[in-house]
Amino acid sequence: MAKKKKKIRRRTRIRPRPRKTARKKPAFKRRKKIIKKTIKKRLLKRVRRAKRKIRTRRPSIRARRIKKARIKKRARPKRKKIARVKIARRKPGRGRHKKTAPRGVKRKRIAPSSLKRYILNPNHEFYSELRSLVLKSSPAEKERLIRKILRLGRIRLAVISGIFLNSGSQFNGDGSVSDLFIVGDDIDRKKLRLFLRSLEAEVGREVRFAIMEKDEFEYRLGMFDRFVRVLLEGPHEKIINKLGI
């Protein structure tokens, strides 16, 4: 019987002992503390340096020269105001530098860039060819559009018309109500905004866009809503169709 007792004791020893010391802090918290400390140190260093600078600042040689020149200038009799122009030291054509004029010549004011406006030249030899090339919507483009739209949420229906159909780039000659119509649930507003922005950038023009949830769309469909009716009766293309319309 005594042997049995000994055996039991051995078993209990093999089990792990409860911790007597406090647990170690997780590494992240320690790191945070260290980071805080170093940041504090750096800030204090900077403040100290700044203070030092204010107290013991000697003007550099260049600063002294400039000061002298200014004093001389003030002592001179005042002339008419001429635009001060830097003499270009770099060779022309290298890098960006303002166009300079010899001293004594008034410099023209540069007009803001929004005054220069550009417009397409329709009398170009390749105008029509380029136009049909650039505005053609290839199936690859549609695929990309489909993929992007599907990422927005649970999309049931996506209808494109107007700008996206081949010859529909002239104003609203199509008579279509909207260029892109999406029906879906749980659509992320942020993603939607980004998507629209990139779409407008690609297309080059404002995209008339409409979005609604599935229930609303089905309700409208049942009520023969004008918008939905006109959209689905006019020229359009359903690029995503999970409702089976």
Next chain:
Amino acid sequence: MSKYSLDNLFGSKARLKVLKFVFRNYPNDFSLKELSERVQVTYKHAKKEIQVLESLGLIKRK
């Protein structure tokens, strides 16, 4: 992505975007700032593309 062949053909996405923009907005004129904002291209690149197209004769300065 080689699927999108046109922007490889034209040389850069920016150029294609600019061209699309210009063709779609035909009777309307635009400034460089507008172009860079609408097409989401940096001003620098927009200016370069416009210079190229101007030298071709596709774009006139109004």
